Amino acid sequence: MKKILSFLLFMAISSVVYAQNYIAISKNGNVYDEANAKYITVNQNNDDVAVIPGMVFATSQRTPGWYKVEYSPGLHAFIPEQIAATDFKVIQPGKYEISNYPGHQLTVDKKGDEWQATSDGKTFKGQKYQDILVFLDDNKKVAFSLVDIGNGPVAITYDNSVTKFF
Secondary structure, three states: OOHHHHHHOOOOOOHHHOOOOOEOOOOEEEEEEEOOOOOEEOOOOOOEOOOOOEEEEEEEEEEEEEEEEEEEEEEEOOOOHHOOOOOEOHHHHHEEEEOOOOOEEEEEEEEOOEEEEEOOOEEEEEEEEEEEEEEEEOOEEEEEEEEEEOOOOOEOOOOOHHHHOO
């Protein structure tokens, strides 16, 4: 009986730990090493890691004034709460210019509750979290996002050759 209860407790904790939340950015800003504005996170070239409106990040923790985010697979830092969006508009299927990758488009389709996106001949499965859409690559990492924070839909790529996050 103890083994069964231990297993059930483990499964309950695991489901809470793996619940995914996302935040969207509403203003230009930086990413910080700690939950204070003392140390801006830098990439391998020693450049500040910057974020732009429409970017979306998985968040695992919220402390007063800060969100802990995964800004690139396996890399965590903090975003000030003041630059996080609070209001969203509903996203519709369509073709969108990728904001941080000029000259490239993201085509978004919806069939029933299933979302998918296509860019440069590759297809990505979508997941919706409230009014935030993220599109995952084959490794289940965010490749693109689509969100409308009030100024029209914003499509973003998370390809490091574009973001320069690490």
